[in-house]
Amino acid sequence: MALNPKINRRTLLGGAATAAVAIAHTSVAKAVQVGISEKELRADDPTKAPGPLPGERGTRSPFEKAVKKPSDISSRTPLQDLYGIITPSDLHFERHHAGIPALDPAKYELVIHGMVDRPLVFTLADLKRFPSVSRICFLECSGNYRGRGTNEKLSPQDICGLTSQSEWTGVMLSTLFREVGVQPKASWFLAEGTDAAVMTRSVPVAKGWDDAMIVYAQNGEALRPEQGYPARLFLPGWEGNASVKWLRRIELSDQPFMTREETSKYTEPIKDGKIRQFSFTIDARSIITYPTYPAQVQKGWIEIRGLAWSGRGRVTKVEVSTDNGKSWQTARLQDPVLDKAHTQFRHLWPWDGRETVIMSRVTDQTGYVQPTLAELLAARGEDTGGYHLNPIAAWRIRPDGQVLFRPENWK
Amino acid sequence: MSEKTTFSIQQSLGLGLAGFLLLYTLQACYRANGGDLPDRSHTNRSQAGDTLGHPSRFGFGRPATAREIAVLDIDVRPDGLGLPSGSGTVPAGKGLFSARCAACHGVDGTGGTGGRLVVTAFTAKEKAIGNYWPYATTLFDYIRRAMPYNAPGSLTSDEVYSLTAYLLHANRLLDSTAVLNARSLPKVVMPARKFFVPDDRRGGPEVR
Structure with missing residues (x-):
């Protein structure tokens, strides 16, 4: 104009x-x-x-085309189009269980009751009066893996786009626990949302005393509606669905409530016919974000870039292989390297123009090394389903410079 | 519900809680000695030590009344706590299912856009109520809060009991003449229950 x-x-x-x-x-x-x-x-x-x-x-430049990729139940972050470690709030992945409710912050209330000395109701303004803490953390859906089959035309967004990272701001749940006087015998709490699924998860009280937060802000502004506006539970390092959005109620109890999501949904078959339940923690994972499909590369210097993270602490090492896993080089970690947070890695590599396969693997501070899919299936059995799958992802670079995903052969 | 029904989760939680309390005590010792916590670089935990200056209570918020809690408190535990009065039957549930549920879950609950609910063979590969759901109370809780998808929260307690009865019967877990209520529902034993185990991953090098 x-x-x-x-x-x-x-x-x-x-x-x-x-x-x-x-x-x-x-x-x-x-x-x-x-x-x-x-x-x-x-x-x-x-x-x-x-x-x-x-x-x-x-506004964004009209030349910038990065968008989420929605399905009926989720929407995936375009990891290959982003830089650094913070996900722009409007590109944060989405996963809802009955859509996004429209909530008036002036009418918002959080009730905490059950095994507490003082059942209390907090307005949004009340929550903001408490000491406020901020923390940069990833949030990842436990169903965040696609890569089975034969499709080579998958981007990091397709394979792994149900993870995002924000600076979250709110009040420590432990602060609210003290305020209501959580009783010593309380061992679990129910978190309940105000969406049309009235989404519920049971969470160990220990997580509430440790590092759980009630957050009302994301990347310097109010939460986005898709992320739980005006306030949500946030459980650092744990599977996303347990960080209940649009939080309206917390009930302290001496046992889990065995809600639908934690029994028939977010559980995974493992060996010997067993079904693993309350598998909250996200195991370490890394993914190369460049060069990946649909990138086209040229012979010469390429900086291989990607993200690595662990729900159990800090990333201590990322290794990159440019020869299909035969040898591995240690990548540079870009500061900041934060606890339970996406960490950027970089590895400078002179590509000679010959076909090869590149991949990355992360080690976290507990000594866990990101496994291959074969190792995961060997540990859990072939019927384990799609939750908590964090395998090494590989990318094939063809002589013409086209980069393709290398899909996994799995029934 | 007996204590057994929560299997070993409370035990494992007890260990986790003990570990946490130990850590908490250790941190307090570090602070009391004026020393820093080990390895505090990049901890990304701005709250560490933050509560030292906190009062025991801030006095924010207002007391929740029993009435407002009762309106919101719709959850049902495996021991039946939270189940309302009322009752339901299989025939009543069958009619309701056809009218309110079959469009998404298929005739007789055998599948549709909303997923399969009924299996008649326990060894079926698909996850359904009869072969995968560990607690019958979860059915009542979930139907009451979230179903039908296009009109959640619209069913009466009797209707929810009846739909629960029908679905349990269709999965061959309840007799066709049974009456479900707050006493009988928690007693329904689900075959999948014995397969559920708490998370056995513990961090460290092992892939599990």
Whole structure:
């Protein structure tokens, strides 16, 4: 939007056939006049008309096309299009169980009751009066893996897009536990949302005393509705569904409630016919975000980049292989390297133009090394299903520079 | 519900809680000695030590009344705590299911956009109520809070009991003449229950 659209560049230049005359300096320092044609003065030259004035809210460049990839129940973060470790809030992945409720923050209340000395109701304003803490953490869905089959045209977003990272701000749940006087015999609490699923999960009280938060802000502003506006539970390092959004109620109990999500849904068959339940913690995972499908690369220097994280603590090492797993090199970790947080890694590599396969694996502070899918299936059995799968992901680089995902053969 | 029904989760939690309390005590010792906690670089835990200056209570929030808690407190535990009065039968549930549920879950609950609910062989590969759900009370809790998908929370207690009865019967877990209520529902034993085990991953090098 120009200040005055009636004054265009042609008017300013007096309508001359030669659009401009410039003084150019030659290599022997001799000044000559050079005529510049209208064609060379680009019609969209941003230096020839003032731009828009400051506004109330910024926008993305229209050239930037990164978007989430939605399905009926989730929407995946475009990991391959992002930089650094913070996920833009509007590109944070989504997973809901009955859509996004529209909640008025002025009417918001959180009730904490059950095995407490003082059942209390907190408004959003009450929550914001408590000491406020901020923490950068990933949030990942336990169902965050796709890669079975034969499809090579999968991006990091397709394979692993149900993870995102934000700076979360709110009040420690332990602060609220003290306020209500959680009784010593309370061992679990129920967290319940205000969505149409009235989503519920049982969570060990120990997590509440440890590092659980009730958060109301994300990346410096109020939570997005998709992330639980105006307040949600946040459980660092744990599977996303347990961080119940649109939180309306916490009930302290001496046993888990065995809700639908923690019995028939977010559980996984393991060996010997057993079904693993309350598998909250996200095991360590890494994924290369460049070069990956749909990138096209050229022979020469390539900086391999990606993200690594662990629900059990800090990332201590990321290794990259550029020869299909035969040898591994230690990648650089980009500061900050935070507890239970996406960490960026980088590895500079001269590609010789020959077909190869690249992959990454992370080690976390507990000594856990990211496994292959075969190792996971050997540990859990072939029928384990799709939860808590964190295998090494591999990318095939063809001589023509096309990068393709290497899918896993698994029934 | 007997204490056995929570299997070993309380035991394992007890260990976890003990470990946490030990850690908490250790941290307090570090602070009392004026020393820093070990390895505090990049801990990303801005709350560590934050509570030292906190009062025992801030006095924020207001007391919750018994009435407002009762309105919200719709959860049902495996021991039956939270089940309302009322009752339901298999025939009543069958009619309700056809009218309110079959569009998404298929005729007789055998599958649709909302997923399969009924299996008649326990060894069926698909996850359904009869071969995968460990607690019958979960059916009541979930139907009452979240179903039907297009009108959640619209069913009466009697209707929820009846739908629960029908689904248990269709999965061959309840006699067709049974009456479900707050006393009888927690007594229904689900075959899958014995397969559920708490998380056995503990961190460290082992892949589990």
